[in-house]
Amino acid sequence: MELTFLGTAADSAYPLPFCGCPTCQHARARGGKNIRRRSSVMVNRDLLIDLGPDSIQAMLTSGFDPSQVRFLLQTHPHHDHFDPNHLITRIPDYGGICLAPLTLVASPGTLQRMTTMMQATGFEGDLLQAETQHLLSLQVQPIQAGGSRTLGGYHITAFQANHDHGAESLIYAVQSRGRALLYATDTDTLLEPTLGQLSASGLRFAVVVLDHTYGPGCDGGGHLNADRFRDTVAWLRGADLLEEDARIYATHLSHEGNPEHEELERDAHQHGYLIPWDGLTLQV
């Protein structure tokens, strides 16, 4: 599999739009890898994880064709991961032609919230109704934590995220050709049901992309900080869920405790993980 980071920032983007802190000032001055979009990733050229507000522009910048996306995995409906307006452009009113069918996988709670967000723009459909799915040329596959699906050449398994439980937020394992990727944002420390399901899954990840919203000494709700990120990686390793040469990437980075790219990279290197940047492509 080929994995491309479309965005690596938290919901506040990076740098924080109007912030004058040294980190944000420095990020603006340095540019390049320090300019981060809201988090989402592409797998190969046909699987998108999270249709966020920056995802389509990032795809175009990286040379992807959004009309070729066949599978959309939605972790949860927060505004930095789901842009209702982009999905709505699939209705005939926008004059799009030859829209290829798109399979949308999300939890029932997330599908409900996505519908509410779409309705807030004046859209009258419901993602769980066949009529709406037909209108959007969309095949919707609700998935529960612990559930799995085969989508084309991919095998997907969903696990519960420790994040906005009302939306039934999920993290995903994506397997293809004997390799496995874990995409795990947004989440705080993984809870017992997830640890149990992961342990029993028989999965061994070649690449893990994990929430690192806050740097060392910083904290907030519903996300990992650097310390709990490292604890989570240690748990994954201890549970034999990582390939010997597994690569661990931090994502969903905010300006709180996460310094500019090179400094963050040096710090991560000391702890055995990696800092991606927007547009980075790697083989899983």
Ligand SMILES: [Zn+2]
């Ligand atoms: Zn987020």
Ligand SMILES: [Zn+2]
């Ligand atoms: Zn700042």
Ligand SMILES: [Zn+2]
């Ligand atoms: Zn979130």
